[in-house]
Amino acid sequence: MTTxxxxxxxxxxxxxxxxxxxxxVSSPAVQVPDLEEGGLSGSVTDESAWQDxxxxxxxxxxxxxxxxxANSQGTAALGVELGRVVYGDLANNxxxxxxxxxxxxxxxxxxxxxxxxxxxSGRSAEMLVHGYVRAGEGGRLTVGCYLYDxxxxxxxxxxxxxxxxxxxxxxxxxxxxLIYSRLSGESPFFDSKIAYIAETGPKDKRIKRLAIMDSDxxxxxxxxxxxxxxxxxxxxxxxxxxxxxxxxxxxxxxYVYDIGSGRxxxxxxxxxxxxxxxxxxxxxxxxxSMAVNGNxxxxxxxxxxxxxxxxxxxxxxxxxxxxxxDGSKIVFESDRSGNQQIYVMNADGTGQRRISFFGGRAATPxxxxxxxxxxxxxxxxxxxxGVMSPEGRNMRHLTDSWQDEAPTxxxxxxIVQFFxxxxxxxxxxxxxxxxxxxxxxRLPTPVGASDPAWGPVLx
Amino acid sequence: xxxxxxxxxxTSVLALGACKKQAPEDLPPAxxxxxxxxxxxxxxxxxxxxxxxxxxxxxxxxxxDSIYFDTDKFNIDAEDQAxxxxxxxxxxxxxxxRATVEGHCDExxxxxxxxxxxxxxxxxxKNYLVSLGVPAERLTTVSYGKERPAALGSNAEAWARNxxxxxxxxx
Numbered sequence: 001m002t003t004x005x006x007x008x009x010x011x012x013x014x015x016x017x018x019x020x021x022x023x024x025v026s027s028p029a030v031q032v033p034d035l036e037e038g039g040l041s042g043s044v045t046d047e048s049a050w051q052d053x054x055x056x057x058x059x060x061x062x063x064x065x066x067x068x069x070a071n072s073q074g075t076a077a078l079g080v081e082l083g084r085v086v087y088g089d090l091a092n093n094x095x096x097x098x099x100x101x102x103x104x105x106x107x108x109x110x111x112x113x114x115x116x117x118x119x120x121s122g123r124s125a126e127m128l129v130h131g132y133v134r135a136g137e138g139g140r141l142t143v144g145c146y147l148y149d150x151x152x153x154x155x156x157x158x159x160x161x162x163x164x165x166x167x168x169x170x171x172x173x174x175x176x177x178l179i180y181s182r183l184s185g186e187s188p189f190f191d192s193k194i195a196y197i198a199e200t201g202p203k204d205k206r207i208k209r210l211a212i213m214d215s216d217x218x219x220x221x222x223x224x225x226x227x228x229x230x231x232x233x234x235x236x237x238x239x240x241x242x243x244x245x246x247x248x249x250x251x252x253x254x255y256v257y258d259i260g261s262g263r264x265x266x267x268x269x270x271x272x273x274x275x276x277x278x279x280x281x282x283x284x285x286x287x288x289s290m291a292v293n294g295n296x297x298x299x300x301x302x303x304x305x306x307x308x309x310x311x312x313x314x315x316x317x318x319x320x321x322x323x324x325x326d327g328s329k330i331v332f333e334s335d336r337s338g339n340q341q342i343y344v345m346n347a348d349g350t351g352q353r354r355i356s357f358f359g360g361r362a363a364t365p366x367x368x369x370x371x372x373x374x375x376x377x378x379x380x381x382x383x384x385x386g387v388m389s390p391e392g393r394n395m396r397h398l399t400d401s402w403q404d405e406a407p408t409x410x411x412x413x414x415i416v417q418f419f420x421x422x423x424x425x426x427x428x429x430x431x432x433x434x435x436x437x438x439x440x441x442r443l444p445t446p447v448g449a450s451d452p453a454w455g456p457v458l459x
Numbered sequence: 460x461x462x463x464x465x466x467x468x469x470t471s472v473l474a475l476g477a478c479k480k481q482a483p484e485d486l487p488p489a490x491x492x493x494x495x496x497x498x499x500x501x502x503x504x505x506x507x508x509x510x511x512x513x514x515x516x517x518x519x520x521x522x523x524d525s526i527y528f529d530t531d532k533f534n535i536d537a538e539d540q541a542x543x544x545x546x547x548x549x550x551x552x553x554x555x556x557r558a559t560v561e562g563h564c565d566e567x568x569x570x571x572x573x574x575x576x577x578x579x580x581x582x583x584x585k586n587y588l589v590s591l592g593v594p595a596e597r598l599t600t601v602s603y604g605k606e607r608p609a610a611l612g613s614n615a616e617a618w619a620r621n622x623x624x625x626x627x628x629x630x
Contacts, residue, residue, distance in 0.1 A: 231606075
């Protein structure tokens with residue numbers, strides 16, 4: 001059962017926040033009526049009830065149709081695209097049943113603040129998203145986003161942003177985040193980026209390049225040329241760097257790539273291979289695994305360089321590692337018991353104990369940013385993505401395929417992302433699945449894709 | 460529970476199948492690192508490969524430049540020892556050459572663990588070569604995990620051929 005109740009919203013809290021902090025901010029674009037106590041606080045006790053929540057997301061309206069650097073056809077066409085991006089975000093994540101702009105009538109500019117209620121109630125829409133886009137000075141765009149309850153004929157939340165034309169999709173993601181957060185009670189996650197490995201070529205001569213993209217696959221960009229194999233990237237929490245493994249000089253080493261300058265440095269000077277880089281939640285420490293004479297252990301090192309600290313010393317393979325959100329603990333993988341299992345230790349390496357006891361092998365643990373779950377790869381013949389509590393209880397599978405591995409979390413801890421390998425061809429693709437395991441979707445990528453890692457929600 | 464039990468049973472059948480050493484009738488092709496052109500036409504084997512080069516080494520080893528491992532294992536068994544003895548003899552015969560041992564895994568494991576496992580396998584082979592009198596300074600190791608399969612199928616036979624350590628002479 002789903003409980004929906006109204007609650008008092010702090011006034012002015014989310015009125016016209018502005019992106020692009022560096023530049024001057026336009027005044028609020030549209031004077032809208034004062035908020036009453038409108039609002040909606042969801043407490044989700046049954047996922048299926050939420051899936052029935054229908055949301056109409058028509059095109060965003062514009063006051064004056066004119067071409068912008070974001071869309072040469074004009075702001076009206078851009079408004080359609082904005083609606084499509086919001087629709088794409090809210091579709092297939094298990095909470096909503098959205099209707100997109102391609103199947104809905106197009107509201108006029110004046111209707112954005114005064115919806116034609118009968119149009120939407122006649123379409124059985126329970127929720128209604130309205131938005132507008134206006135071209136401003138210097139080609140900058142002002143985008144407004146409104147969420148209405150159709151039955152109550154009431155505005156639930158609104159927000160607006162001023163963005164550079166190149167960032168128009170971010171405004172749509174911010175709108176989707178606003179709606180998602182308001183209706184689900186969860187933290188936002190759409191306005192974020194993903195680092196991954198782009199794969200091309202046959203299985204025995206696979207070219208692997210470091211690449212980045214928005215959370216929905218847009219704004220794709222290759223970072224490395226593919227001359228040397230790149231693996232397992234991780235965004236720093238502030239998005240300024242990516243730690244990843246490269247065979248740049250013939251051997252596996254972790255490099256920290258600075259996105260702004262394009263320069264990269266070794267995470268630590270060593271004659272030994274280093275791999276499995278992981279950032280601490282505060283970005284100050286990097287975990288890495290290093291093999292010395294065939295024996296792999298986990299180390300930590302300050303992100304700015306300095307003396308590494310060895311955290312494990314078991315004779316087996318200790319590898320990977322993922323910090324708890326408060327940085328006090330690390331979940332990692334070890335085969336000290338004879339095969340891959342999952343262990344937890346304090347951040348200084350003390351108190352190591354095994355938590356996985358459900359049969360099969362368990363690998364690549366990742367602590368949820370909410371702290372309540374650990375995602376991992378469960379190997380029982382096939383490789384599947386599973387989750388369990390930090391105590392190793394309540395293990396359940398989210399996927400059931402031939403080879404799904406290396407889950408990482410959406411910034412809100414609600415969606416898990418992983419890559420799937422096809423039998424024989426070895427072709428790879430990135431997938432997202434919600435915590436019910438029922439809603440799975442493939443992320444569009446220009447070529448094969450593996451090792452996805454989500455960064456945090458952008459400020 | 461039933462499903463897990465079934466899956467376990469299926470895996471152990473698979474594991475049994477995979478435990479058998481790689482079928483020698485279909486050996487992986489020798490690495491094609493014949494990048495260094497022969498500087499002088501040496502009067503050597505019938506193929507004309509220069510002694511002390513990777514081409515010559517691969518030719519002489521006749522497939523024994525690679526050793527094979529069981530799932531998740533890195534121990535050197537009798538078959539591996541025979542191959543490594545042959546490699547060591549060659550490396551002792553040409554004391555000026557250096558070699559690298561590549562460690563590889565099959566695709567049915569997670570990427571980072573396989574990088575670590577490949578290191579183990581390469582080091583196991585290297586250590587055995589050192590125990591046979593090849594100076595450690597002449598040997599390096601590199602793990603490719605599951606990144607460079609020799610056999611391309613997704614079946615027990617292909618996986619067995621990919622769980623390997625390959626010695627390559629550095630020219």
